Amino acid sequence: MNHKRITLVASALLVSTMATAAWAGGTYDVGASDTxxxxxxxxxxxxxxxxxxxxxxxxxxxxxxxxxxxxxxxxxxxxxxxxxxxxxxxxxxxxxxxxxxxxxxxxxxxxxxxxxxxxxxxxxxxxxxxxxxxxxxxxxxxxxxxxxxxxxxPNFFTEGRVFAKYLRSDQPNAKIGVLYQNDDLGKELLEGLKDGLGDKSSNIAVAIPFEITEPTIDSQVVKIKSAGADVFVNFSTPKAAAQAIRKIGELNWKPVHLISKVSMSIGSVMKPAGLENSEGIVSATYVKDYNDAQxxxxxxxxxxxxxxxxxxxxxxxxxxxxxxxxxxxxxxxxxxxxxxxxxxxxxxxxxxxxxxxxxxxxxxxxxxxxxxxxDYYPLKQLRLMRFHNGEWELFGPVIDGRVEN
CATH class of the missing domain: 3.40.50.2300 (Response regulator)
Incomplete structure (x- = not known):
């Protein structure tokens, strides 16, 4: 009787120890371990x-x-x-x-x-x-x-629609010129802009693509200005965004200027382009700005x-x-x-x-x-902001731009 009890206790302890070891060791796929x-x-x-x-x-x-x-x-x-x-x-x-x-x-x-x-x-x-x-x-x-x-x-399509909502309200009759990167980034932003503009999509007077490998986009900017655009929408990554801002300044052109959130960096876009050239640009964000005193x-x-x-x-x-x-x-x-x-x-x-x-x-x-x-879209909300005196200033409410699946 005593021998049987000791065996059962020992077995129970062994099972408990094994379970504890399995828990402590965790369950892993390749690339993970205890350490x-x-x-x-x-x-x-x-x-x-x-x-x-x-x-x-x-x-x-x-x-x-x-x-x-x-x-x-x-x-x-x-x-x-x-x-x-x-x-x-x-x-x-x-x-x-x-x-x-x-x-x-x-x-x-x-x-x-x-x-x-x-x-x-x-x-x-x-x-x-x-x-x-x-x-x-x-x-x-x-x-x-x-x-x-x-x-x-927040995805590009949603961002394009947010910009469209702003333009429909603030610039309902303006001629819009779009510079867009000829890849999924630029195309989806443009698609969202058109979708958000709806019956106002005819306001887009010209939409000119460029390749990310192009050394400069100056000629595209000049073409958009020549088309008589009142609004310049730039859907590009930082290098081209900075070039466009600088070129617009050189042309002494004063359009309403919108840029994608991927190029909102003061350090890598606004400063190289010239802070005075960047004055008044509108973008969108979901994060706090280090330069904002608030x-x-x-x-x-x-x-x-x-x-x-x-x-x-x-x-x-x-x-x-x-x-x-x-x-x-x-x-x-x-x-x-x-x-x-x-x-x-x-x-x-x-x-x-x-x-x-x-x-x-x-x-x-x-x-x-x-x-x-x-729902594989972790972040779906944005706020608009305007560049003023070397800083971004938020305006308007948080906009939920959910794209339904």
């Missing part, structure tokens, strides 16, 4: 879109900070980021390296619409998360066709300020791209924490698509992160 979470990334550290390189630098620094603070649930993040020069073929090459050689758990914040679309089918065929893609394309919200790819920022004592901005001082000393804190890199990294780390000890790719996607009214330190008040298994 490490391996994350991949592609970013244009060189090439025509190298202004975005600060995003990858901030992400690396943010994860370094998290690791110094103990990591994510006791695990350190290994962040492997490769330069793709904003070239889709290079993105394919580097992403395959991340997946097949580095064996990452997921690819986070791959930057750029065309580069990220170039690897979307590959990532989904491998069932590897392409998580929080740094692109405004609504194509990264296709939860049915590509369930392993999810975007992050956030001086804001807890989220103080945390960002301290982070930049310690981990990227000497960097331009006013660069909106730095703010973006911090914000998207904060969101991703929160998702990793929600994964607990189940660091499988399926659970990572489950957690990323189960966010409810999540607040981030640098989001504007009233704007929160929301996702679901059928």
């Amino acid at each position: 490490e979470i391996k994350i991949g990334n592609t970013n244009p550290y060189s090439g025509p879109a190298s202004a975005y390189s600060i995003v990858g630098k901030v992400e690396e620094a943010y994860f370094r900070m998290v690791n110094e603070q103990g990591g994510v649930n006791g695990r350190k993040i290994t962040f492997i980021s490769y330069d793709d020069a904003f070239s889709p073929p290079k993105t394919v090459e580097q992403t395959r390296k991340l997946v097949e050689s580095d064996e990452v758990l997921a690819v986070f914040s791959s930057l750029g619409t065309a580069p990220s679309l170039a690897v979307r089918a590959y990532m989904n065929s491998k069932k590897i998360p392409q998580i929080f893609v740094s692109s405004g394309s609504s194509k990264f919200g296709d939860h049915k066709g590509f369930p392993w790819s999810i975007g992050h920022q 956030w001086k004592d804001d807890a989220g901005m103080k945390a960002f300020d301290a982070f930049m001082d310690k981990y990227l000393p000497g960097s331009d804190k006013s660069n909106a791209l730095a703010v973006y890199g911090y914000l998207i990294s904060e969101n991703f780390v929160k998702v990793l924490r929600q994964c607990g000890d189940d660091l499988t790719r399926a659970n990572l996607m489950k957690q990323a698509t189960s966010l409810k009214d999540m607040e981030l330190g640098l989001l504007l008040p009233g704007i929160t992160v929301n996702t679901s298994p059928t």
